[in-house]
Amino acid sequence: MTDNPFLAPSTLPYQLPPFAEIRDEHYRPALDQGMAAQLAEIRRITGNPEPADFENTVVALERSGALLTRVLVVFDNQSSAHTNDAVQELDAEYRPKLAAHDDAIHLDQALFARIDEVHRNRAELGLDAESLRLLERLHQRFVRAGARLSGAEQRRLRELNAELAAASATFQQHLHAANAAGALLVKDAEQLAGLSEGEIEAAAASARERGEEGYALTLMNFTNQPLLAKLADRGLRRRLLDSALARGLSTNGPLAARMAALRAERAALLGYPSHAAYTVADQTAGTVEAVSELLAKLVAPSVANAERELARLAQAAEADGVADFGAHDVAYYAERVRRTEYEVDTAELRPYYELERVLRDGVFHAARLAYGLTFTERLDLAGYHPDTRVFEVFEEDGTPLGLFLADFFARPSKRGGAWMDELVSQAGLLDRRAVVFNNLNITKPAPGRPALLSLDEVRTLFHEFGHALHGLLSDVRYPSLAGTRVPRDFVEFPSQVNEMWSTWPEVQSHYARHYQTGEPLPTELLGRLEEAENFGQGLRMVEVLAATLLDWAWHTCSADQETVQDIEEFEARVLKEAGLALPAMPPRYRTGYFSHLFVGGYSAGYYSYLWSEVLDADTVEWFQGNGRPVRESGESFRRELLSRGDSVSAMDAFRAVLGRDPQVGPLLARRGLAQD
Structure with missing residues (x-):
């Protein structure tokens, strides 16, 4: 352990982990x-006389827990962003151990007794607002973790948490x-008709990475693969979908x-009728x-919109002689x-969205306009993979703020999707600034x-950077209240708001330029693009709603219901009962690859994207119409x-900005669901 880089705080700027020194064998000890x-x-806390x-x-x-935090943030990131067999084995081994460790803290009766005593006396302590908020949230967290359960109930809770942790690691590996x-x-390259030269080259490179000849079409971690919109070969489209x-x-x-059944049992043990009820509380x-x-x-108007759009697509397919229009044709004919x-032609747009320009002249430029950041x-700081880039972030007056790491490219060692996380969370108590x-x-x-x-992909870049800003701009005292540690159905709100800058005229004109000529994206194309974007809103909404209701069905089950045996029958029944059984538009995620629910923290929480979009759409209207400078x-x-962060109630923070409660009208209008 003497040369283990995790043992002491990093001496690099902002305590960036020393990735160049970290090896797989450092994790276990x-x-x-x-x-x-x-x-x-x-024990020192509970033994204090x-x-x-x-x-x-x-x-x-x-x-407490500084060493464990240092190693966990790096290990969790590597298991997602650059995994290998050794890391996967450790992940499977240590998830149950870490769950047991968490239980050892939250079910420690002596520790909870001290927290409970401080909480009972809170009115006489003269705490400032943030300290009082921390105490309230901490006490609530222990109660929700089972601190008030009996000894036998706590033993069963520990068993449930351990099994769920192990199952989550297995799900990730599968x-x-x-x-x-x-x-x-x-x-045969001829089968790839419709793809650009660059996409074909990338497919060839992907095949080589796998030790194969030819072209590999890799899967993104959602249902409707982007290449479905381009591949002219119907048979290949069908195979891909x-x-x-x-x-x-x-x-x-x-x-x-099994995980859904275990979660239902755990919720019942904690006094809730379902895991969804426990989560949403x-x-x-x-x-x-x-x-x-x-x-x-949202269901009925979304389905009506989607059916109208599908009819238009089926007509277009019929003109091509396609009589059996199906889900694998939707993106292509859209x-x-x-x-x-x-x-x-979306392929016509790509030359105007070159990654480096979108990043520097779009994403970073918007952050400067809105928040004064530079x-x-x-180049002197290393990330965890050669593709990872490190940027230092400064306030308008030049004051250092934190670090932003960018890891944009797919690789076999990275899980699908897009995400943000922290390597160092901001905390005044610990004199730390954020590394995200x-x-x-x-x-x-x-x-x-x-x-x-x-x-x-442009929208996703802006979206994930919205999460990064939420971490970077955090300014609280206590680490457990910092940055994105807010309710799950609020955390997507700031990131969705940040998407608006991708089409904000002053920002878009700055970054949407042809990578060869520097010419701006034509104004008339922008107008047509906006109209074209409105087409397909119904289909996109149905896709997300279907996934949301699958999540809801898995997690509103009570503990006395039988464990689902036939997954396909369960999914089909849920969608039919919800009125979302559109064969041509499957859910954005099906159970087998719904990692949000069974690996990430979104179980009974996928609705958060739609719930947050209510706040997002309302806030975008406020930005556009309040008459103030950006x-x-x-x-x-x-x-x-x-x-x-979580130093104030999420909805109080929203009201502090807009001066009122959120309104659903802007979301309905955005999604084409507004009622006459």
Whole structure:
């Protein structure tokens, strides 16, 4: 352990982990010592002979676990962004151990007794607002973790948590293998008609990475693969979609059913009728009924829109002699309709969305306009993979703010999707500033070729950077209240707001320029693009709603219901009962690859994207229509919301910006669902 880089805080700027020194063999001893060290810190708290007070109990707990945190943030990132067999084995071994460690803290009766005592006396302690908020949230967290259960109930809870942790690691491993196995190998380049030269080169490079000849079409971690919009070969489109839909069904399907049953049992043990009820009680939605009411409002008009759009697509396919129009044709003919009816070819857009320009002249430029931030690449600092880039972030006056790491390209060792996380969370108590990262899965171009993005990839870049800003701009004292540690159905709100800058005229004109000529994206094309974007809103909404209601069905089950045996029958029944059984538009995620639910923290929370979009759409209208300069509006949004983390109620932060409760009208209008 003497040369283990995790043992002491990093001496690099902002405590950036020393990735160049970290090896796989460092994780096990650091994890073991980190857990042991934190439990020793807990024993010192509980063994303190002095009466429990805020400093010697609550603040002491906030300071605990520094070593474990240092190793976990790096290990968790590597297991997602650059995994290997050794890391996957450790992940499977240590998830149950870490769950048991978490239980050892939250079910420690002596520790909870001290927290409970401080909480009972909170009115007489003279705490400032943030300290009082920390105490309230901490006490609530322990109660929700089972601190008040009997001894026998706590033993069962520990068993449930351990089994769920192990199952989550297995789900992740199964999915990684399924995504790799699901890649389609194409021998003949003629089958790839419709793809650009750069996309064909990237497919060839992907095949070489797998030790194969030909072209590999890799799977993104959602249902409708982007290449479905381009491949002219119907048979290949069908194979690609079938491969995406079938992922993980045989391995992860039964595992998901078991996890849903375990979660239902755990919820009942904690006094809730379902896992959804348990989860939502700690979110801004508050109740299962509130979520169900929102979803019910959206289903019928979304399906009506989608059916109209599907009819137009089927007509376009019929003109091509396609009589059996199906789900594998939807994206292809949607592209055809946009091209013929709106004169928009999304392939025509890519040359205007070169990654480096989108990043520097779009994403970073918007952050400067709204928040006064500037970015300098630190070539002297190393990330965890050669593709990872490190940027130092500065305030308008030059004050250092933190680090932003960018890891944009797909690779076999990275899980699908896009995400943000922190390597160092901001905390005044610990004199720390934020180190955050974004991961995307953009196809890496061949050497010497530019990375040209799709419109969806541009939006994703802005979206994930919205999460990064939420972490970077955090300005709180206590680490457990910092940055994105807000309710799950609120955390997507700032990131969705940040998407608006991708089409904000002053920003778009700055970055949407042809990578060869520098010419701006033509104004008339922008107008047609906006019209074309409105087409397909119904289909996109149905796709997301279907996934949301699958999540809801898995997690509103009670503990006395039988475990689901037939996953396909369950999914079909749920969608039919919800009125969302559209064979031509499958859910954005099916159970076998729904990692949000069974690996990430979104179980009974996928509704968060729609719930947050209510706040997002309302806030975008505020930005556009409040009559203030962008910088002034951005400063208000930063001061009252982005900087506050969980130090204030999420909805109080929203009201502090807009001056009122959210309204659903802007979302309905955006999605084409507004009622006359």
